[in-house]
Amino acid sequence: MTPVSTIRSHLVWLLSAVALLVCLVPMDARAQDDEPPLRLAFINVAGEPGANAYSTVQGILLQSSQIILVTQPTFMAGASRYNLGLDVFRQGSAREENEANIRELMKSLDVEAIVIQDVFGKGGKLQMVVMGPRGRELRDLRRDIRKGRVTDDQAIDLLKEVFSTLVPEVRSYREEQDEKARQAELEAQRALEEDKEEVSIRDQVIAERSVDSGDLQTGYQLNVGAMMGHRLMRLSGEDGFEFNHGTPFVGVGGNLDARFATFSEGSGAAGLNIFGGYAPFKTAFYDAMLDSSFARVGAELYVVFALTSDFLVRAYGGGEALSITLGQNELYTGHRYISARTGAGVEYLFGELATLKLGAGILPILKADNSHGAYGEVDARLGFEGAARLEVSPIKAVTIALDYTAQYYSLGFPAPTVLATPAATTDLLHMIVLSLGYRM
Secondary structure, eight states, X not given: OOXXXXXXXXXXXXXXXXXXXXXTXXXXXXXXXXXXXXXXXXXXXXXXXXXXXXXXXXXXHTTOTXXXXXXXXXXXXXXXXXXXXXXXXXXXXXHHHTHHHHHHXXXXXTOOEEEEEEEETTTTEEEEEEEOTTXXXXXXXXXXXXXXXXXXXXXXXXXXXXXXXXXXXXXXHHHHHHHHHHHHXXXXXXXXXXXXXXXXXXXXXHHHHHHHHOOOOOEEEEEEXXXXXXXXXXXXXXXXXXXXXXXXXXXEEEEEEEEEEEEXXXXXXXXXXEEEEEXXXXXXXXXXXXXXXXXXXXXXXXXXXXXXXXXXXXXXXXEEEEEEEOOSOSXXXXXXXXXXEEEEEEEEEETTTEEEEEEXXXXXXXXXXXXXXXXXXXXEOEEEEEEEEEEEEEETTEEXXXXXXXXXXXXXESSOSSSSSOEEEEEEEEEEEEEEEEXX
C-alpha cells in the first residue's frame, strides 16, 4: 500500500467515525453515560453481490462505542429457531407476515434494531431497510451504486438517515419498557404490601381470636400420684334382707393426656385421655379381715373448644372397667363393672397458673358381675359420674393436680342364687388423686 493510499484510508475511517458520532448525537446528548449502547443487528441478504457494501458499512458501525453490533452468524443462528431465513428478511411481505416471530427473535437476542442490506439490479441498487424494536419496518432507504460498491459518502449519508429514524424510536421504546418495568415493580410492591397486610390482618385476627377464644396446642401430659377413696355398697332383697359394705382404700393413680390435634385456628383441640388406679387394702367383713383390692382403668377420646381465652367446654366418650374384690367368703366377694362413658364439662383457666375442670357423665353398663355370678343374671342399668380437677403449674411444664371423681352404679338381680327373692345393689365410690405431672 502506497503512503497516499494509507493516508486516504485513515482519513476515510476518521471521517466515518465523526459522521457516525454526528448521527448519534440525539442519543449521546441526553445521556452519554447513563444510556446503554444500541444493540443493532446488521445483516446482508444479497449474499456475495452485497459483500463489498456490507463490509464498508460494517466497518463504519464498528467505530462507535455507542453501538453493540450483533454479528450476522449470531443473528441468523437465533433466527433459525423461529424458522426465519434470509429470504424472509429480504421480502417486505414476508417480514410483515412474520412480524411476531421477528419481535420474539429480537427479544431473545436482546436486539433493539435490525438494519437489512440488499444489493440488486446487477449491483446497481443498494437498499437498507430499518426495523425498530417492535419488529416493524420503519424506513426503506435506497441508493444507486456501481458494481455493488458503496462509497464512503454514500454509506455515511445512509447511516445518518438510518439513525435519525432509529434513535428516537429506540429511545421511545426504552422509555416505554422502563415505564412498564416501573409499573410492574409498583404492582409487585403493591401485591407484596397487600400480602403483608393480609398476613398482618390474619395474624391480628388470630391473635384477637386467641385472646377471645384461647390458643390451644398439641402435647402430652403424664400425671402419677397417690389415690385415696371410699366405697359404699348396699345390697337389698325384696324379702327385707339388706347388706352393706363400706371401706376406705389407698393406692396409686394417674392419667396420660395426649392432645394430638387442634382446629379452628387453635380454638379447638382433640385428644385421648388414659387413666387408671389401683389400691390393695384390708377390709373388715363381719369378724374377719379380708385381703381386698380396687382397680380401675379406662380411656376416652375428647374434644375441647374455647369459648373465650379462659373458658372452655369439653365433651368426651370412651369406656372403662372397674372392680372391687374381697377375699373368699360365703356371702359377697365383690363387684365388677365394664361400662361405656360419655359426658361433658367445662374448664376455666386462671392464666398459665391454674386450671379448674368440672364435668359430669353417664356410664351405660355393658357388663357387670356380683360375687363371680353368685347372684345370677344381672339386669344392668345406667351409672353416673361427676368429676372435678384443679391443676396448678408452679413452673413451666410441671403440674400438681388434685382430682376428685364420684361414681354411682345400680344393678338388679331378678333371680339370685344365694337369696330367695330378687335383689338390687347400689354402689357409690369417691376417689381422690393427688398427682405430680410433666407436660411435653
